[in-house]
Amino acid sequence: MKKALQIRLPPLPTIKDIIKLYKLQALKQLSQNFLMEERLIDKIVRAAGNITGNTVCEVGPGPGGITRSILRQAPQKVILVEKDKRFLPSLELIADATKHKVDIDIIIGDILKTDVSQYFPSDAKREWLDSPPPINLIGNLPFSVSTILIIRWLEMISKQTGPWAFGRTRMTLTFQKEVAERMAAPILDEQRCRLSVMCQTWCNVKYKFDISGKAFVPKPEVDVGVVTLTPFKYPLTKLPFKMFEKVVRQIFSMRQKYSIRGARTLFPENVCEEMALKMYEIAEIDPVTRPFQITNSEFVRICEAYNEIINMYPEFKDYDYRAPKIKACRVEGMELKL
Template structure:
């Protein structure tokens, strides 16, 4: 009589909630941190980025690593994570496997991605998008300054965009996300609408309720996907466009008596 076949099963990986408890991590208000615990929503964010299998991914502000795991599950060739808070280093290093993941402790506001990815992933700007992606659940305090900084880099085709029209999947306060996609003539149309839509095709993919985060923020969160345009709508230098748009929207309640020349 043959012996019964025994199938060994590995224990399930710890959840984000388990890791937060294990390392006694606490979201810091001064850094605008909020942990997303719902794995279904985490997977949905990564899905918005598109096909990342065998590609290059840079995750911004991974925190305890919920999105990090979802990215690794989709089998990229390599993942680089940039985290400012040293407390998350143990949880992130625990996910590093087979040299597919690199953890960088630093501030993304000053980080240059010019040589972050392999040379063979570079594409010409007019070609199809490279299999390179930026993904991040951004702290509210840096989300708007960071996207403006990255839009300028897109306009000059530098940093990550020296590799071509690299897409971004990022989180913002819901109201900010709605302004980014606001059409012409709508009440939410603003400086940010024009800046985003001038250099990118922008899509508000879906909204995450605030209750899905710990601690619960006072607002809901919008997931926004950006694809750089081949040519901007206004083919002028970034700083000039930004200055004119900022001036126009400085007095939202005023009337324009004379047209701009």
């Protein structure tokens, strides 16, 4: 086991001083909130485990509060991905202060459009069934992109691409508390939803702790939850991600009703009842089970049954119940599709 080291950072202005010095204000349109309390910042980084000698990619470092805590743990390399270029001077200040101790890359860009794996050292790569690679993704995520980002990352995990081309790269991330609770929610939990099943199908999800909204500037209307995710060696399914997500999404679209109600929307109206019942029969699931009562493995069986049906009836594969309905009418003896 690696021994955790500590780097002593040279004297730097406090984060509060940095914000004043560069006249930085949190932008509401970017869902920015600054975490100021060093004790809580260190707690987030500790949740990632021993990162000494690792490559750490921090998403949304802002003025650099979490960045400083990461650097004190002596990683080999730190990659900072920040969309807001106003933070570049404060991040460059930190990079300059540690330039002889840690290799730092500062990327000004949108994490949704950035392939961070191109900055990972090649010797960090591991086989999927090995222990996780010496790579960590850490971030105080803006609420506006957090769910979009985690779904995108889960798809990458399913394909073993991006950061997960290097192995089972671990994540330590902050989310709006309600979102964090959904990610970790077990069967029958009031927060159980599509996101619960998607996360738990590909990852071991652990809800670590809460952070009060009062610890942030400006104070958000909600509290924050810290979550760690470690990809499974063997995910619960090998089905295509988008197919699996489609089935789970539709079943949870009517969360409080019998799950068969949402399942019907996977098929055209003229056959929806028959096909949905057939799918549940193949999966051996009671049609009157409610979505939050269905286990992850049972969702896998439902999706496998759906896959079996669309292999028999390929025309159902691209059916979208939200698409405009095609109606037939007759005009001067001709039948037209409208």
